[in-house]
Amino acid sequence: MSSELSYPKSKVNKVNRLADRGKYDCKTVHEILMASPVVHVSFNPGSPEEYPVILPMIGKLGSFENPSADLSEPLDLYLHGYVSSRIMNVARKAAQGEGEADATPLKICVCATKVDGLVLSLTPNSHSMNYRSSVIFGTVELVMDAEEKLYAMKLITDGVLPGRYDDTRIPPDSAEMQSTQILKVTIDHASAKIRTGEPGDYEKDLKRDDVRAKVWTGIVPIYQAFGEPQVASYNRVDKVPGYISNYIKETGDAEKEYALTAIQKASAGKS
Amino acid sequence: MSSELSYPKSKVNKVNRLADRGKYDCKTVHEILMASPVVHVSFNPGSPEEYPVILPMIGKLGSFENPSADLSEPLDLYLHGYVSSRIMNVARKAAQGEGEADATPLKICVCATKVDGLVLSLTPNSHSMNYRSSVIFGTVELVMDAEEKLYAMKLITDGVLPGRYDDTRIPPDSAEMQSTQILKVTIDHASAKIRTGEPGDYEKDLKRDDVRAKVWTGIVPIYQAFGEPQVASYNRVDKVPGYISNYIKETGDAEKEYALTAIQKASAGKS
Numbered sequence: 001m002s003s004e005l006s007y008p009k010s011k012v013n014k015v016n017r018l019a020d021r022g023k024y025d026c027k028t029v030h031e032i033l034m035a036s037p038v039v040h041v042s043f044n045p046g047s048p049e050e051y052p053v054i055l056p057m058i059g060k061l062g063s064f065e066n067p068s069a070d071l072s073e074p075l076d077l078y079l080h081g082y083v084s085s086r087i088m089n090v091a092r093k094a095a096q097g098e099g100e101a102d103a104t105p106l107k108i109c110v111c112a113t114k115v116d117g118l119v120l121s122l123t124p125n126s127h128s129m130n131y132r133s134s135v136i137f138g139t140v141e142l143v144m145d146a147e148e149k150l151y152a153m154k155l156i157t158d159g160v161l162p163g164r165y166d167d168t169r170i171p172p173d174s175a176e177m178q179s180t181q182i183l184k185v186t187i188d189h190a191s192a193k194i195r196t197g198e199p200g201d202y203e204k205d206l207k208r209d210d211v212r213a214k215v216w217t218g219i220v221p222i223y224q225a226f227g228e229p230q231v232a233s234y235n236r237v238d239k240v241p242g243y244i245s246n247y248i249k250e251t252g253d254a255e256k257e258y259a260l261t262a263i264q265k266a267s268a269g270k271s
Numbered sequence: 272m273s274s275e276l277s278y279p280k281s282k283v284n285k286v287n288r289l290a291d292r293g294k295y296d297c298k299t300v301h302e303i304l305m306a307s308p309v310v311h312v313s314f315n316p317g318s319p320e321e322y323p324v325i326l327p328m329i330g331k332l333g334s335f336e337n338p339s340a341d342l343s344e345p346l347d348l349y350l351h352g353y354v355s356s357r358i359m360n361v362a363r364k365a366a367q368g369e370g371e372a373d374a375t376p377l378k379i380c381v382c383a384t385k386v387d388g389l390v391l392s393l394t395p396n397s398h399s400m401n402y403r404s405s406v407i408f409g410t411v412e413l414v415m416d417a418e419e420k421l422y423a424m425k426l427i428t429d430g431v432l433p434g435r436y437d438d439t440r441i442p443p444d445s446a447e448m449q450s451t452q453i454l455k456v457t458i459d460h461a462s463a464k465i466r467t468g469e470p471g472d473y474e475k476d477l478k479r480d481d482v483r484a485k486v487w488t489g490i491v492p493i494y495q496a497f498g499e500p501q502v503a504s505y506n507r508v509d510k511v512p513g514y515i516s517n518y519i520k521e522t523g524d525a526e527k528e529y530a531l532t533a534i535q536k537a538s539a540g541k542s
Contacts, residue, residue: 017357115308160389201505216506217508218511236483
């Protein structure tokens with residue numbers, strides 16, 4: 001579709017290696033992020049550490065200004081965490097500026113990856129995995145507006161399990177509002193990378209009958225599965241609510257189906 | 272066990288938030304990394320980009336000097352990739368030094384996360400996930416020694432699927448040896464963080480009969496599942512080899528079992 005919205009290719013987000021696997025349309029990038037229970041967030045905490053830091057966090061996409069926007073439209077990423085955790089402190093310090101220094105909002109990278117299968121080919125070097133990954137590069141601000149914070153809390157809760165928020169004890173009380181910090185990530189650059197298809201081997205191995213006779217080639221599908229819900233010791237509700245059992249059934253089926261249909265799709269690149 | 276080897280707590284790796292969930296013993300940190308099909312690797316590519324970068328990569332632990340070492344012992348992390356991919360170029364440049372500058376080996380962070388369940392409690396803020404994550408902070412060197420490179424290639428292939436390497440067309444030929452770059456990460460700091468157990472709610476909600484009567488509380492287990500192996504169009508081997516079907520069966524069962532038994536374990540912290 002020529003009308004689909006895409007992230008522009010830039011020096012930051014361009015997929016160089018196996019470029020055919022790169023995707024830039026909003027829908028693809030956003031769907032992978034939303035399908036991942038956790039995302040990995042990387043930031044630089046500043047001295048004295050010299051290492052970037054990665055945290056697994058829960059992050060969901062939405063638009064406070066345009067709440068009805070779907071995944072093919074421009075969105076922001078909301079991350080939530082405890083108010084005094086390190087990433088929150090670093091983001092706060094960056095937003096406020098330090099001493100004489102001007103404020104320079106924290107820049108982060110967020111990556112979500114789904115592994116869809118082991119790709120088993122004739123030779124170790126052409127082994128691979130079927131996978132989907134999205135990477136975004138963004139600028140962080142702290143959400144201070146109470147209305148936007150509530151919007152993000154519902155977005156994140158329902159992003160993990162649709163329909164859950166309204167079925168819990170809401171709204172969050174003032175202690176909960178204060179102990180939770182929401183980060184809003186403006187997406188500056190983004191891309192996805194996807195491998196689908198069967199294994200790929202080079203002619204040098206495909207023409208060797210001894211190798212072909214010995215080595216099983218194919219894909220082992222991998223997918224995220226859900227088990228039967230287990231009640232808490234203090235639960236008093238008899239039946240698992242329909243929105244939970246339906247979500248588990250539908251998402252579980254879709255995950256399994258994706259891993260299988262991905263094998264039938266064309267692959268890009270040899271390994 | 273007082274005799275187990277652990278990573279020392281430092282400013283870099285110490286788990287501050289919900290410190291009870293922090294683990295530092297080699298075995299726990301290493302097991303989570305090895306159980307993850309991909310790890311997330313973060314590095315700073317240097318100017319002109321201001322963002323750290325995250326890449327999903329395949330990484331496995333081993334010791335070339337002490338190949339019989341098990342997961343409770345000190346190990347290195349080996350990552351593999353295409354020789355001219357960006358992380359390889361950045362690592363190479365850092366190892367060689369630039370212009371007048373001395374070599375300063377690349378510092379990276381690597382994180383592996385397994386999500387084991389959705390933790391559904393009475394109020395959105397006490398929702399959580401059962402999970403296991405390992406984070407290591409390390410220093411990168413390029414493996415140039417052919418023997419160590421071969422060791423790492425086998426380690427990585429068998430780390431994904433035990434027994435696979437010897438069942439493929441080996442050894443890698445000279446073109447394959449040249450196009451593959453192995454990175455060896457010396458682990459400078461590391462820790463793990465684990466949530467197990469049932470949901471946790473605060474007294475203020477537990478004593479409310481209206482809330483307890485309405486909100487289902489419990490855990491939805493999540494685990495990595497394997498589908499039936501699917502043959503490649505060019506496969507000529509009749510039967511899926513035993514090491515593949517056994518691995519799928521055993522690992523699939525273990526993953527499912529972990530998600531369930533994790534619920535029975537004690538939890539640390541309220542959410």
